[in-house]
Amino acid sequence: MPFVGAAAAVAVWLVGAALGVELEARTGASTQSVSVVAMLVAALVSGLVGWGVRTVIGRLAKGGGEVAWLVLCGVVLLGSLVGAASGTTPGAVTVLMVAHVVVGLVVALGLRHGSGTASRTS
Numbered sequence: 001m002p003f004v005g006a007a008a009a010v011a012v013w014l015v016g017a018a019l020g021v022e023l024e025a026r027t028g029a030s031t032q033s034v035s036v037v038a039m040l041v042a043a044l045v046s047g048l049v050g051w052g053v054r055t056v057i058g059r060l061a062k063g064g065g066e067v068a069w070l071v072l073c074g075v076v077l078l079g080s081l082v083g084a085a086s087g088t089t090p091g092a093v094t095v096l097m098v099a100h101v102v103v104g105l106v107v108a109l110g111l112r113h114g115s116g117t118a119s120r121t122s
């Protein structure tokens with residue numbers, strides 16, 4: 001699932017680039033370009049961390065913890081949108097927010113039943 005989220009993030013970046021959006025974000029007093037590699041790595045790391053957290057929730061929660069997982073994903077997604085709002089132009093903000101939402105949905109929904117976790121052994 002982390003790889004699907006990363007591929008989705010790259011697709012969003014490519015669409016933004018094709019539309020002429022220059023992806024830059026404010027980092028304190030300066031700005032930083034958001035490259036396709038940065039988008040790929042961030043999405044991949046986020047997906048892998050999510051997979052690990054989902055595994056832990058699946059092992060600790062009764063019934064697999066699907067509700068706890070989805071609530072946690074919602075909270076993390078809302079927090080990540082604050083960072084996405086740091087784009088330097090409305091287009092950059094839009095592309096960054098779409099990327100965050102797409103990756104968040106892929107990870108949250110892709111792992112909601114504990115798929116890929118060790119908690120589902122029969």
